[in-house]
Amino acid sequence: MTEAGHGRYLFAVARGVGEQGVAGVTGIRGAPLDVVPHRDLEAVVCEVDLAEFGEVALTRNLEDLAWLEEVARAHNEVVFAAASRGTVAPMRLVTIYADDQSVRARIEELYDDLTAALDRVEGRREWSVKVFTQPDAEPGAEEAARAEVGSGPGAGAAYLRRKRDQATRRQASREQAVELAGQVHRALGDQSVASRRLAPQDPRLTGRTETMVLNAAYLVPVEQGDDFRAAAEQLDARHHELSVEVEGPWPPYSFATLE
């Protein structure tokens, strides 16, 4: 694989965006965007340098969080802009073709599937809902237990018993939280045309002490977005033991998938 030359970075396959739909938005590293038409579909692309995006460089760059974030943000800016003007099927990060002819050929091959994917998300937006368990309700429990059993004979056994009871209670409350998260997911599923559960995020990435018990995406008609947000907020108010957090509307990242 040569690392010299340029490639065409594909952001999304779209419908109804047009050149003017992404006017004022730039691609990777400020490169101008091109909207390449093929039949009634469009490929939103820009030029990238293979010295940066070739296989060898990419393996190194993907390990660099700042690099990854810059490319992910640029990708997202383009997808958001296109989605505000037309219907989009966003590509996975870093999809690069040799030239526009290769992009067109691939769209032609997958034309029916791409059209079906775009039909599915047209006029709809993605909403993200995460459910966290609240931090432990009794933060001083351990200290209290220690103080209560004192230091007399049998104190060690009593202390261990209390620790075991605490662990049992925590396990039970975690199971209950998972069950409630399932209820939240089903309730929001009823408010959307499609839903998808994603893997819960690592606490080291969210920076949260609470446990994420639901990380889900919902596909909702544009005009029902306010209702969906209100439904999520109601669920948050109803379940004091959970934190239900809703964000959106986003482009249909999780739903414009090929069957």
Next chain:
Amino acid sequence: MTELRTTTEASAEPPSSPQISLVDLLDRLLGTGVVLAGDVLISLAGVDLVQVRLHALITSVRSDMPAPGPRQDQ
């Protein structure tokens, strides 16, 4: 330092400068986006995405941020 926890206040239409948190963005851009492949020159389809996430993200986050508090379930 990279802020992983930025959240977005959304309006009816996507704003021009969306603030999706990086973690959420990577969930989507690495996990759920369309994989067209074919005679693609470069794509992440063949890259071990789990490795990308764990190495690039957690390693960087660890060195940038304090741990999110003591764990009590060990």
